[in-house]
Amino acid sequence: MKYSSEGVFPAVCPLDCPDTCGLLVHKQNGNIVKVEGNPAHPVTKGAICNKVRNMASRVHHPERLMHPLRRTGPKGSGAFEQISWDEAITEITGRYKQLSEDYGPESILPYYFYGNMGMLSVGGMDRRFFNRLGASRLDAKICNAAGTTGWKYTMGIDGGASPEDTVNADLIVVWGGNIVSTNMHQVVFAEQARKRGAKVVVIDVHRNRTAQWGDWFLPLYPGTDAALALGLMHILFRDGLADEAFLQEYTVGHEELREQVLGYPPELVSEITGVTVADIEQLARLYGEAKVPYIHIGNGLQHHDNGGMNVRSIACLPALVGAWLKPGGGAIRSNGGYSSVHSQALARHDLRSNPLARSINMNRIGEALAQQEQPIMSLFVYGTNPLVVAPSADKVKAGFAREDLFTVVHDLFMTDTAMYADIVLPATSTFENTDLYSSYWHHYMQLQEPVLERQGECKSNVELFSLLGLAMGFDPEIFGQPEEDMIREALDYPDNPYLNGVTLERLKAERFVKLDMSPKAHFLETLPTPSGKIELYSKAMELAGLPPLPVYTPVKEGYDGVRRPEQGADYPLMFISPPNHNFLNSTFGNVEKHQRMEKAPVLQIHPADAAARDIAHGDEITVYNGRGRVEITAMVTDKMLPGTVISQGLWWGGKGKKQRINVLTPDRLSDMDGGATFFSATVEVKKREQPLAEPGCS
Numbered sequence: 001m002k003y004s005s006e007g008v009f010p011a012v013c014p015l016d017c018p019d020t021c022g023l024l025v026h027k028q029n030g031n032i033v034k035v036e037g038n039p040a041h042p043v044t045k046g047a048i049c050n051k052v053r054n055m056a057s058r059v060h061h062p063e064r065l066m067h068p069l070r071r072t073g074p075k076g077s078g079a080f081e082q083i084s085w086d087e088a089i090t091e092i093t094g095r096y097k098q099l100s101e102d103y104g105p106e107s108i109l110p111y112y113f114y115g116n117m118g119m120l121s122v123g124g125m126d127r128r129f130f131n132r133l134g135a136s137r138l139d140a141k142i143c144n145a146a147g148t149t150g151w152k153y154t155m156g157i158d159g160g161a162s163p164e165d166t167v168n169a170d171l172i173v174v175w176g177g178n179i180v181s182t183n184m185h186q187v188v189f190a191e192q193a194r195k196r197g198a199k200v201v202v203i204d205v206h207r208n209r210t211a212q213w214g215d216w217f218l219p220l221y222p223g224t225d226a227a228l229a230l231g232l233m234h235i236l237f238r239d240g241l242a243d244e245a246f247l248q249e250y251t252v253g254h255e256e257l258r259e260q261v262l263g264y265p266p267e268l269v270s271e272i273t274g275v276t277v278a279d280i281e282q283l284a285r286l287y288g289e290a291k292v293p294y295i296h297i298g299n300g301l302q303h304h305d306n307g308g309m310n311v312r313s314i315a316c317l318p319a320l321v322g323a324w325l326k327p328g329g330g331a332i333r334s335n336g337g338y339s340s341v342h343s344q345a346l347a348r349h350d351l352r353s354n355p356l357a358r359s360i361n362m363n364r365i366g367e368a369l370a371q372q373e374q375p376i377m378s379l380f381v382y383g384t385n386p387l388v389v390a391p392s393a394d395k396v397k398a399g400f401a402r403e404d405l406f407t408v409v410h411d412l413f414m415t416d417t418a419m420y421a422d423i424v425l426p427a428t429s430t431f432e433n434t435d436l437y438s439s440y441w442h443h444y445m446q447l448q449e450p451v452l453e454r455q456g457e458c459k460s461n462v463e464l465f466s467l468l469g470l471a472m473g474f475d476p477e478i479f480g481q482p483e484e485d486m487i488r489e490a491l492d493y494p495d496n497p498y499l500n501g502v503t504l505e506r507l508k509a510e511r512f513v514k515l516d517m518s519p520k521a522h523f524l525e526t527l528p529t530p531s532g533k534i535e536l537y538s539k540a541m542e543l544a545g546l547p548p549l550p551v552y553t554p555v556k557e558g559y560d561g562v563r564r565p566e567q568g569a570d571y572p573l574m575f576i577s578p579p580n581h582n583f584l585n586s587t588f589g590n591v592e593k594h595q596r597m598e599k600a601p602v603l604q605i606h607p608a609d610a611a612a613r614d615i616a617h618g619d620e621i622t623v624y625n626g627r628g629r630v631e632i633t634a635m636v637t638d639k640m641l642p643g644t645v646i647s648q649g650l651w652w653g654g655k656g657k658k659q660r661i662n663v664l665t666p667d668r669l670s671d672m673d674g675g676a677t678f679f680s681a682t683v684e685v686k687k688r689e690q691p692l693a694e695p696g697c698s
Contacts, residue, residue: 018441066456118435146675158337168328177298231269241288253537308672369399580649628663
C-alpha cells in the first residue's frame with residue numbers, strides 16, 4: 001500500500017540508463033532500507049548495479065534539500081535563507097511577468113535533462129509551462145543527437161535488434177560502449193550467447209571493464225571509428241563476403257558504396273586508426289563469415305566532431321552481410337522509438353503563442369549566457385547539473401555568475417549549479433512520484449507509483465510547474481491535470497502501433513507491460529526512409545549538405561594515426577572523459593559510498609607519454625588547455641594507445657577542488673544535429689609543481 005511504513009514495494013530505476021530495471025524497495029519505519037532487483041521483471045530479472053543498489057543512501061542523504069531557499073550572498077558563496085513555497089512561487093512568477101514585459105518571454109530559458117527519466121518528470125507539466133509562457137526553447141542535444149541522426153539517415157527508425165534475440169548471435173561486436181558499466185543486462189545476454197559459442201569483440205579507445213571482459217579488444221585512436229567501418233566494408237566487398245541478394249532487395253546505394261570504400265584499403269585504415277592490418281582483415285572475415293553477427297553501438301563514439309558519421313558508417317555494416325534477416329543479428333544503437341508516446345498530449349506545444357521562438361543548444365549554454373543581443377535573463381534548471389555536466393564548464397560558470405541572471409534550480413541537492421541560483425527548490429526522488437517509464441533498450445513500459453512519503457517540503461516537477469502555471473493565471477484544466485490522466489493521454493497514441501495494448505490499467509495491475517512488437521516482423525518493408533529502404537547512399541544527407549555516402553573526416557581538434565601533433569604543439573594529447581562505474585554523469589558524485597568505491601578522480605596516461613613528461617604513477621598533475629585546467633592524480637597505464645589520456649567520471653567541484661573535467665571539453669557542435677563533441681578535445685599534462693605554458697586558443 002502506498003506510503004506504508006513497512007513492507008516491500010515495486011519500483012522502477014529512474015536513471016538515464018538503457019536497462020530501466022524493475023526494482024523492489026524495502027521499507028522500515030517509513031524509510032528505505034534496501035533496494036534490490038525485481039526478479040519478476042522479464043528482462044532485468046532481479047539483477048541491478050551498485051548505483052541503484054545504494055539508492056537509499058541518496059534518497060536519505062543528510063545533505064538532501066528539504067525546503068525552498070533564497071540566495072542572500074554573492075553567487076557561488078553558498079549563502080541562502082529558508083523561505084516558504086508561497087514566497088518562492090510568488091517571487092518566481094513576479095520576476096517572470098516583469099522579465100516578459102521588459103525583455104520578452106524569450107529572455108527566459110528552461111535548462112533540463114534526464115536526471116530522472118520519467119516521462120512526466122521531464123516532458124510533461126514543465127513543457128506545458130514554458131510553452132504557455134512563450135520562453136525560449138532548449139535544444140536538448142547533449143547526449144545522443146548526432147548518433148540518432150546518423151542512424152536514422154541509414155535506417156529511418158529509432159530502433160534495432162530486440163535485446164532478448166541477441167542470445168542467438170555468434171559474433172557480438174561492442175563498438176564504443178562500456179556496457180559492463182552502462183548496460184549490464186546486455187552483458188547477461190552476451191554471456192548466454194558466449195556459452196553457445198559466440199565470440200565477443202570490443203572496439204574502443206580504452207581497455208575499460210567491457211574490453212577486459214570481451215574475448216578480443218581492438219584499441220583505436222579517438223574519432224576514427226568511421227575509417228575502421230569503411231575499411232571493414234572494403235574487405236567485405238573485396239572478398240565476396242557481402243550479401244548481394246539482401247543489398248539488391250533492401251538497400252539503395254550499394255553500388256555507390258562499393259566504389260566509395262575502394263578508397264579505404266586496410267593499409268590506409270590501419271595508419272589512420274592504429275589497428276593493425278592483420279586485425280582489420282581478421283575482424284572483417286569474422287564479421288563476414290558469422291551466421292548471426294550483432295553490433296552494439298555505444299554512446300561515446302558519437303561525441304566527436306564526426307560523431308554522426310561514425311554511427312552512420314557503422315550502421316551500414318549489418319546491411320552488407322544481411323544480418324537484419326537473422327533473429328539476434330543486426331545492431332542496436334537505441335530502441336527508444338518503439339516506445340514513443342503522444343508527446344503533444346504531454347507537452348502541449350499548441351499552448352505556445354510564438355511557435356518560432358528561438359532555440360538554444362544546451363551544449364552552447366556558456367556562450368548563450370554571454371551574448372549581449374537578446375540576452376538570456378533567467379534560467380530554470382531541473383534534472384541536470386550544468387556546471388559539472390555541460391562542456392566548456394568555466395565559460396558556463398562565468399555565465400551563471402552573472403548578477404543580473406535570475407536563476408532557479410530544482411534539485412535534490414545543493415549542486416555546483418544550485419550554488420549559483422537565486423532560488424533553490426527541493427525536488428522529490430522518483431520513489432515519491434507517479435511517473436511512466438520506457439526503456440531505450442528493452443521493450444517494456446513501467447509505472448512508478450509513490451512508495452515513500454514526500455521528504456520535507458519536496459515537490460515533483462509536475463507539482464512545481466502546476467503551481468507556477470496556476471499562479472501565472474494559466475488554464476487550470478491544463479495545469480491542474482492529474483498525473484494519471486496525463487499518462488492515459490500519453491499512451492493513447494494510435495500513430496505508434498507498438499503501444500497497442502499498453503494502458504495505465506494494465507500497468508497498475510502488471511507493473512511492466514511489453515510493447516506490441518508484432519509490427520517489427522516486417523520492418524524492412526516499411527522503413528521510414530525517403531526510399532523505404534536502408535540508405536547506404538542518402539539523398540537526404542546530400543540535400544542537408546552532408547556527404548551522402550559514409551566517409552572518414554578527421555576531428556577538428558585532435559589527431560589520428562596520420563595527423564600527429566606537430567613538434568612543440570600546445571596540446572598534443574587527445575583527451576577522453578567517459579563515465580566511471582559508480583556514478584551516472586554527476587549523479588552519485590556527492591554520495592560518500594560511491595566516492596569511496598571510485599576513490600578519486602585520476603588521469604590515465606600511457607607510459608610513453610608519462611615518461612616524456614617525467615610523470616610517475618601517483619604524481620599530482622595538472623591537465624590543461626585553452627579552456628581550463630584540472631588538478632588530478634596520474635595513473636600510468638597502457639589501457640589506450642599512446643597520445644590518448646582518459647579521465648572517467650564527472651566529479652563535483654565543490655570546496656574549491658579543480659576537478660570538474662568538463663572545463664577541458666569543447667562546446668563545438670558535431671557534424672549532425674548539433675550534438676556534443678566532448679571527446680574531440682586536446683590537452684597537455686604537467687607535474688603539479690611545474691609552471692604551465694601560456695595557453696593557446698582552441
